Structure formats: C-alpha cells, structure tokens
Amino acid sequence: MRVSVEITRRPEIADPEGTTIMRALADLGHRDIEAVRVDRVIHLDVAGDDPDQVRARVEEMCRQLLANPVLEDFRVEVDE
Amino acid sequence: MRVSVEITRRPEIADPEGTTIMRALADLGHRDIEAVRVDRVIHLDVAGDDPDQVRARVEEMCRQLLANPVLEDFRVEVDE
Amino acid sequence: MRTAVVVFPGTNCEKDVVHALTSLGGEAELVWHRETDLSRFDGVILPGGFAHGDYLRTGAIARFSPVMAEVGRMAAAGAPVLGICNGFQVLCEAEMLPGALIANRDLAFICRFVDVEVTDTSTILTRNATLGQRLRLPLNSYQGNWVDPGSDARVTLTYLDNPNGSQGSAAAVSNAAGNVVGVMPHPERASEELLGSGDGLVLLEGFLQSLVPA
Amino acid sequence: MTITGQPVHRRLGMTDDEHESVIRILGRSPLPAELAMYSVMWSEHCSYKSSRAHLRRFPTEAPWVVVGPGENAGVVALGDGWLAALRIESHNHPSFVEPYQGAATGVGGILRDVFTMGARPIALWDQIRFGPLDDPKNRYLFGGVVAGIAGYGNAVGVPTIGGEIEFDPTYSGNPLVNVMCLGILREEQLVLGTAGEPGNVAVLLGKATGRDGIGGASVLASASFDDGSQEKRPSVQVGDPFEEKKLIEACLEMFEEGLVAGIQDLGAAGLACAISEPSGRAGVGMDVDLGAVHVRESGMTAPELLMSESQERMMAFVHPRNVEAVLVIANKWEIESAVIGMVKAGGTLTVRHSGEIVAEMPAASLADAAPLYDRPLRRPEWLDGLWQTPDPPQIEPADALIQLLDDPGIGSSAWTYEQYDHMLFLNTLCGPGGDGSLLRIRGTHKGLAVSTDGNGRLCLLDPRRGAARLVYEAALNVAMTGAKPLAVVDNLNFGNPEKPEVMWQFRETVEGISEACEALGIPVVGGNVSFYNETDGVDINPTPVVGLLGLADPIPIQLPGLGRAREGMEIWEIGPEPTQNLAGSALQRVVHRQLGDRPTAAQPEWAKQVIELAASLAHQVPVLHDVSSGGLAVGVAEICIASSVGAALSAEGIGPLFSEDPHRFILMMDPGAVRLPADLARMVGFVGGNSLSMSGAGAVDLGLLTATYQQAIPRRMNR
Ligand SMILES: Nc1ncnc2c1ncn2[C@@H]1O[C@H](COP(=O)(O)OP(=O)(O)O)[C@@H](O)[C@H]1O
Numbered sequence A, B: 001m002r003v004s005v006e007i008t009r010r011p012e013i014a015d016p017e018g019t020t021i022m023r024a025l026a027d028l029g030h031r032d033i034e035a036v037r038v039d040r041v042i043h044l045d046v047a048g049d050d051p052d053q054v055r056a057r058v059e060e061m062c063r064q065l066l067a068n069p070v071l072e073d074f075r076v077e078v079d080e
Numbered sequence C: 001m002r003t004a005v006v007v008f009p010g011t012n013c014e015k016d017v018v019h020a021l022t023s024l025g026g027e028a029e030l031v032w033h034r035e036t037d038l039s040r041f042d043g044v045i046l047p048g049g050f051a052h053g054d055y056l057r058t059g060a061i062a063r064f065s066p067v068m069a070e071v072g073r074m075a076a077a078g079a080p081v082l083g084i085c086n087g088f089q090v091l092c093e094a095e096m097l098p099g100a101l102i103a104n105r106d107l108a109f110i111c112r113f114v115d116v117e118v119t120d121t122s123t124i125l126t127r128n129a130t131l132g133q134r135l136r137l138p139l140n141s142y143q144g145n146w147v148d149p150g151s152d153a154r155v156t157l158t159y160l161d162n163p164n165g166s167q168g169s170a171a172a173v174s175n176a177a178g179n180v181v182g183v184m185p186h187p188e189r190a191s192e193e194l195l196g197s198g199d200g201l202v203l204l205e206g207f208l209q210s211l212v213p214a
Numbered sequence D: 001m002t003i004t005g006q007p008v009h010r011r012l013g014m015t016d017d018e019h020e021s022v023i024r025i026l027g028r029s030p031l032p033a034e035l036a037m038y039s040v041m042w043s044e045h046c047s048y049k050s051s052r053a054h055l056r057r058f059p060t061e062a063p064w065v066v067v068g069p070g071e072n073a074g075v076v077a078l079g080d081g082w083l084a085a086l087r088i089e090s091h092n093h094p095s096f097v098e099p100y101q102g103a104a105t106g107v108g109g110i111l112r113d114v115f116t117m118g119a120r121p122i123a124l125w126d127q128i129r130f131g132p133l134d135d136p137k138n139r140y141l142f143g144g145v146v147a148g149i150a151g152y153g154n155a156v157g158v159p160t161i162g163g164e165i166e167f168d169p170t171y172s173g174n175p176l177v178n179v180m181c182l183g184i185l186r187e188e189q190l191v192l193g194t195a196g197e198p199g200n201v202a203v204l205l206g207k208a209t210g211r212d213g214i215g216g217a218s219v220l221a222s223a224s225f226d227d228g229s230q231e232k233r234p235s236v237q238v239g240d241p242f243e244e245k246k247l248i249e250a251c252l253e254m255f256e257e258g259l260v261a262g263i264q265d266l267g268a269a270g271l272a273c274a275i276s277e278p279s280g281r282a283g284v285g286m287d288v289d290l291g292a293v294h295v296r297e298s299g300m301t302a303p304e305l306l307m308s309e310s311q312e313r314m315m316a317f318v319h320p321r322n323v324e325a326v327l328v329i330a331n332k333w334e335i336e337s338a339v340i341g342m343v344k345a346g347g348t349l350t351v352r353h354s355g356e357i358v359a360e361m362p363a364a365s366l367a368d369a370a371p372l373y374d375r376p377l378r379r380p381e382w383l384d385g386l387w388q389t390p391d392p393p394q395i396e397p398a399d400a401l402i403q404l405l406d407d408p409g410i411g412s413s414a415w416t417y418e419q420y421d422h423m424l425f426l427n428t429l430c431g432p433g434g435d436g437s438l439l440r441i442r443g444t445h446k447g448l449a450v451s452t453d454g455n456g457r458l459c460l461l462d463p464r465r466g467a468a469r470l471v472y473e474a475a476l477n478v479a480m481t482g483a484k485p486l487a488v489v490d491n492l493n494f495g496n497p498e499k500p501e502v503m504w505q506f507r508e509t510v511e512g513i514s515e516a517c518e519a520l521g522i523p524v525v526g527g528n529v530s531f532y533n534e535t536d537g538v539d540i541n542p543t544p545v546v547g548l549l550g551l552a553d554p555i556p557i558q559l560p561g562l563g564r565a566r567e568g569m570e571i572w573e574i575g576p577e578p579t580q581n582l583a584g585s586a587l588q589r590v591v592h593r594q595l596g597d598r599p600t601a602a603q604p605e606w607a608k609q610v611i612e613l614a615a616s617l618a619h620q621v622p623v624l625h626d627v628s629s630g631g632l633a634v635g636v637a638e639i640c641i642a643s644s645v646g647a648a649l650s651a652e653g654i655g656p657l658f659s660e661d662p663h664r665f666i667l668m669m670d671p672g673a674v675r676l677p678a679d680l681a682r683m684v685g686f687v688g689g690n691s692l693s694m695s696g697a698g699a700v701d702l703g704l705l706t707a708t709y710q711q712a713i714p715r716r717m718n719r
C-alpha cells in the first residue's frame, strides 16, 4: 500500500532554511510572503492490505526513525 | 493565504535519502518496504485573496527558485 | 590578467583560491556577490563553500546574486569561468553547466583525497594536462553527486573509484565550448606537496593560461 | 511566567537559600524577570558555584599569557605580534536530548567564545564519548553527533582537524561532546568582553531572538537526567551555521576597523549574561530596552527575552561615534542588528520592557555575588577494591592485538574525520589520524600544535595520577610535531557534585592537572566544567579532557608521519622501561573486560626529558608515534598499517607489549641514522615483511591487521 508521511517541524522550533528562502524570495521581488516553512514528505510502499495495520506499523517507524520527536511531528496517510 | 508546494523528485533521479531510509528501516526489522521516496513540502503564507492569482504567483516562484527542473516537478495547492 | 574570485555569503574557500593562484604568479581579487561590473577582470572563479548555507538546494539562491549576470556575460564572451565544489553547484543551478548536484550516495559528507583521471584536455582547466593523466585531489562535499539524465555533457575529469555516485563517475564537467568548467574536488587544496599533493597546480596553471585580455 | 506547583525559584533550579540572597541583594522580593536572570546566572553551568573554589588551584601565570581564565577564551603570545586564542566547551546534555543539534550548537558556541576575543577561528577539535555501538541508541547518538559537528563546522567554514573518540558503557546514558577551538589574531586586534565606558551603545547582532532553549543550556546542563528529561525537550535549539559564518565575518571586519570597545557572545543565559557580565567586568551599569530586541516570535515575555538561548547572536559595545559604521557592516554581511541599550556610570543594570522597568539590580551581583559552594569530599570506599591487581585470563598477544584493533575507540577514526572538512585554509600540516595536529601560520615559520586527551578509566582508578598523565600525554603528542608546550585548556566532565565521592574525584583531578602543568611550566588559560553527568543516579567515570597548545618554531622541514616507515628501518622505544602495569589500559577494557590495579604515576623528570627529546627528534627522523591506548603493540601496528609494511618486534610478554605506562614513544629510522641517548632508548625490532610478529607470540598478517583496523567503526555503523 502507498503511505505518505508528512513530517512537520514543531512551530516553536526555528527554521533557518525557511527564513533564508523567504529572504531570497523577497530579493526576487516577492515581498508579500509572510512565512515560509520547509517540511518533508516520505512516501512508502508497504506490503500488506489492512489499512489500520499498515498505518500502525508506519506510525511505529515514525517514532523509531522517520521523525525526530524532539523537533518534529508527523501525520500518516494511507492512500489505498 | 496558506499555500503548500510539494516538490517531488523526478522518478529517473536517484534518491540517496530514500535508499538510506529504506536500508535503515530494514535494519530495524521492517523488511517488507518496497520503496521509499523523500520529497519536500514548502508552506508559504502569501498575501492576497484571489486563489488563482496567488497560485499563479507561487507557480512562478517555483519555476524561478523553489524547484529545479532537472531534478524536480512541483504541485501547488492553495488551501483557502 | 586578473581573476575575480566571487564571495557569496557562506563562501569559505575564497582565500585559499587566491593564495593558490598568486603562488602561481596569477593576479586574483575577491569580489562581493553584489558586484555588478566585472569588466576589469579576464576570468572568474566561483570558489567552494556553502553559499546561502546550501539552503533549499546548493547554489539555488546564489544563482540570483547580482554578480551572476556578469559571470554569464563573461562566459558567453568566452572568458574562462571555473566553479569549484559549491561554485560547480552554482553554475549548474544557473544553467551555465548541464545537470545538477544531489546528495552523495551514502548520504554523508566526504572529505578526503580521491584519484581522478583527465578525460578531456580541451578545457580551460585541463589544457595543460595529458589525456588519461591521473591526479590526486581533495574532495570536500556533501552534494557532489552529479546527475544529468540523458546527458551528452562534456566530462572533464572522472573518479577512478566513484566515491559519491556521480553519473558516469564525473568529477568535472564543462560547457560545449570548454570555457566554463565545474569541478567537484578542490585543485587549490592540492597546490603544495606539503599539504599532501601538488596535482592541482596543472589545473590552476591551465586556468591562468586561458586568461586573455578582455 | 505562570508556574504551577512549587515556588517559581525552585522550578527554575534555585535553592531557597539562593532565593534568600537574591532578596537580600535587592532588598525586596524579585520580579519574574529578575528571578529568571539570577536563576540562569547562578546555575551551575554559568556560575561554577561548585567548582570555582577548586579551579583557583590551577597555575594560570606565564610570561606569554595575555588573557587567562575569566574571559571567553584564553589568549597566549606566539611572538612577532601573533596571539592564539583557545577554549574548550562541553555540550553533553543537549547532545543527549538531540545529538545533531546538540553537537552543532556546541560547535557554534565555542566558535563565538573564540572570535569574541578578536581572533579568527582556524580549527576545531572534538572529543566525543558514547556507550558501546552494539546498542542502536548509541549508534544513533554517535552518528547524530558526528553529523552535527560536520554539518555545522563544515558549513561555517572552520576545519575540524582532530579529536578523540571513546566508547565505554559509562557513557551509555550520558554521552560526552566536548569541542575545542583555536583562533589566531594580531596583538592590536584583541577585544575583551567588557562594556567599556559610560555612553557606549549596546548593539545586538545576529539571529532574531525566539523561544529557543529557554533555560536550555543553563538549566538543562545543571540538572541530572531522569525520565523527566522528556519534558525539557521543547527547549532544543537549532543551529544556523550560515548565520554564524556571516556573523564571524562581520565581527572580524568591525574589529579590524577598530569599531568595537568590547563584545560578548550570547551563549548560556543569553541576554541576561551578555548584558550583566560585560557591565560587571567594566564596573559600569546599563540601560536596556527589551522592546528593541529583534524577535522571531511575537508576544515574548521579558523573562523569555532575557533567558532565550537563540543561537548566533553577539552583543557589541560601541562608542556612539562608531555605531553607524557598525550597522553598515552588519548590513553588508546581511545580518540583523538592533541598538538595545546604553552603558551608564554606577553599577546598576536597568532593564525595561514596553516602558516599564522589569529588572533592576547591581550588574555585578549576577556574576560576582553568585553562590560559592565548598561541597563535602570523600574518597570512595570502592577504590581499595579496584586497586587489587586482577589476575587476567590468559590470552595470545596476537589475538589480543586483533581484538584491540577491532575496538571502535582504537580502530581507524576515518569514518568520523572524513565527514569533517579538515583541510580548509591550507594550513593543516598534521591532520586527523596521527598524534598531535599541526597548523602552520602562513608568512611565518611558526606552527601551532594541539593535542586533546582524555581517559575516563584511568581517572576512575586514580583521578590525580590519571589527570596528570593526560597533560603529559598531550605534551608528548605536540612534541612529536616539533612543538614546545605552551598552554592548556581543560574540560572537566563529572557526575553529580552533590555526592562527596564525585567532588573528591574533581578535587583530585584539578590537583593532578595542576601538578603536571607546574612541572612542565605551562599555565591553564581556560576551560569548562560539566557536572551532573549521571543518569538514574549513576555517575559517569570522571572524564577530564585536556587540550594542550604547543608552538613549533621553526616547523620541521620534513614532518614525521605514521606513513613513513620503510623496509629495513630500526624500531626503537624511547622513555622509561614499561612495568607490567595494565591499570585502566585498553587491554583491560577490551580484552580482559576487567578493570583494576593502581595506574603508574607520572614521573615529571622523565617526562620533561622525553618531551624535549621528541621535539628535537621531530626534525630528524621519519617516524614518531606515542605509546598510548593499546601500548607498544598497537602503536607499532598503527604505523605498519599506515605505511603498509610489516614489522618484527623483539618485545615479549603482555606487559611490554600492552602496558600504557607514560612518557614513551616509538621511533623508526634507517639503521644508525641518529644517535639516541642510551639511558632512554631501546631497540625493539625491525620494519619489514608483510606481517607483524611479536617474538614468541606468532605473527599477524598485515592484510588482516589493516582490514580489522579500518572496519572497526564502519562494520558497526553498517556504512
Ligand atoms: N575547568 C576550567 N579550567 C579553567 N578555566 C575554566 C574552567 N571552567 C571554566 N573556566 C573559565 O571560567 C570562565 C567562565 O566560563 P563560562 O561561564 O563557561 O564562559 P562562557 O559563558 O563564555 O561559556 C571562562 O573564562 C572559562 O575559561
């Protein structure tokens, strides 16, 4: 099954990359951007056919490896 | 308006991050993952109220800066 | 004969490049990325480092620096333009060189000497080298993995033992005319036996000899 | 700040007595912002309240000392108007909470301590310690810390040219991440952390202030770990090497133009520290308006603004006539800046937020009035047990050697240092992989040599002897690059200072370092103390780390190197005859898996002779290598591997082959090339063949040695 995990940086955690991109966009004339944040999406193909089981397994992977609990939150979506 | 841009890596382009994650997951015992691909999502807050205009402007930013046509495609979503 | 060595915010090899060039009798001057007139120079080097912190994509933001228009103009006029490491990445993003650079195969930074072979001697970088000549140069990059699907690019140097997954083992590529070259390993770091190798000198000499009064 | 449960000051890690003395100083009970300031400034991390009394023991004077302990970094004179600035810092607790960012911000912090002095940082060294790599958690921490040091150091553009890696169960719940930085400057560029004269303007430079690490380093580093450490997580700081790079260049340009009267980095205790310490040092006061601080998040309270540990910020004190020029340079380098205050006469610090006074106190009281604890000491009872000589299992030297080379703390560290840019600036003459590092100062004949050394097992068995031996080992390492020892910085990583045994270990360590420095005639010019390295009540082995700077003048024309051994060369061991003593040795840890006996004491007279001899031999012979971890056998094996040639050792028996007794080094040279003093030198074998043989103990194939050594870390990190 195709699963996608959005890993988002906690709002209170600084995002130097987002800030730098925002400044670059401003230099290019896009001055009316109020905020830029960069996150990651991880797409996985997981064997299995029970969506709930698959979701549970992927959430486990997030806690183990994919997301950094200190800095990030994650959202798992099973697109059957 | 909140706009999110998904920057997806072209299929023919190698994805070292994806392969590394897949290997790491296997080490953790998750051996039945068939594919892992890592993409980026850029969230922007853009001033303006006309969704089509905002979309057009963000697509322009993607062509200019946010995506590299050699490596990536992009998909813009305006979540009003 | 003067060479402009461009400094973007985050560039860090600029003084090393000037040191190596001047030790060969060349004249080089640091130029801030906001400079808009390079007419007093006969060639340009974009040195290594982390322009704009490598944020978004390496070289993606630097490409829009004011100085880049001038770099483009000089390249079009046939002047020698060399991008080293991060400078290579900037030239790709600026579409002055084919392809792009992505993260190393093993997703780790690599700083060590690597062996490369000269595969094209008709560029500003390799004109003094011989075909098949082997050079020992320091690599120093996280995104040294060059890709260019369906490429017909001119590959100038290749790795003997591909350390980062680069397509066709390319360590350096040039534009069709051979006056714009991007090289991932650092010739200026191999400019003295005392530092472990002098193999970069033949490349930098080639660059200096390619300078012709603008 | 709304805080539930117990009184605010306790939640901020302040004892009731400390709270009382704040009330005494102010003559009233403190406002929230004032309490915040005192709590961070009086935290163990910032105030050294448990260690200060002992640190006074260090010898800190020498004719070449320009700035000793007390400033952001120590500064020594190198001659011809050149100065070197050096400092070492720990980021142990933050690296446990988030290895990548913890290590990265540790690098950022130590860099600021050095360029605050007006110096350009030219190199970094990392001393990192973890639990065994068979535990995935330790692999994660090790990988993350190395990636963090690489990610920040490489991008900020300062090479990391050496360090030390150790793996030991004692660090499983509490890794150690120490980073040392060296900078150079010309005399006239020296700047201090002083606010200077009344009228000077306080300019805050760099990153916008957010809620990062509120109470972070200070409170985090001042409280032990337990399951509660989860709660502390939100205060993790994120490093931005790009911002720091611009900040370094901007500040150095300001110094060159002589625009800055004094400057202070914002590290632990953030703004609270950066406004109070420089005022205290200059005996002045200051008016500060928090409303002027450029912020990343809206609605930050005064305490938050004062305690925030947002990275990449500096506080410059500037004469009014230079403010314009300073802002122009900040602009050029594309860093933000804000005028947030003005220095005033009389020592009162007055902090305003949206018009009203949120804090007012004697500026000096935040540093000088900090509590000073003379904590009880007790020699641990268990030490006598440990001093019994164990009877180790029998083992073939050849097998022991292979087991040692396969240890990730002894095997090749290329996996780590090849992730670090160690060549930038074209000055690295002796880089990672050898003994001491050597950097040239271009345009001179001078070279700066550095060695960093720690050994938790030795110091567990005898903190005083162990610590002294670290200083001698570091001195010998720099001598082997032709350098003369100049100065020491130290990083004291210990457990919970409220335990008398830990304080005893601390006192003994300070004593040992002091004795060795006095014997060598070198000062301690700076350092750092990290207490509360314990998890669930278990303290780490006492782990002092010594960083020693030496000066080579002139630099040897041809430097000795491990890779320069050739067929037919003689192998000599220089120094006192080793005993059978194995206390704290790698053999005990890796092979016997049993620690015991009392470490051999250093012998200052031998040490000085051996160090001077090594420094002169560095100009004459191709191969020098000190005998340390793994003893003579491992030392010779490392040379064989680096030179891809075998060797035959006449040395026999476990003691001579594996003892780590001090003041010894290996020398290789063509037969009779140099005359060696008979009382110090022993011929122990020849270079040649493609295996390493130890007389009466069989031979080990060079290929096997090499593969084992090179794979020690990669095979465990599966990369
Ligand atoms: N173990 C030590 N040995 C010598 N000096 C030390 C030691 N620990 C701290 N110091 C000195 O105390 C001063 C204050 O340290 P610290 O508050 O950590 O500075 P910073 O705030 O710049 O990190 C510094 O000059 C430091 O060198």
Ligand SMILES: [Mg+2]
Binding pocket: D072, D112, D113, D265, D267
């Ligand atoms: Mg400091």
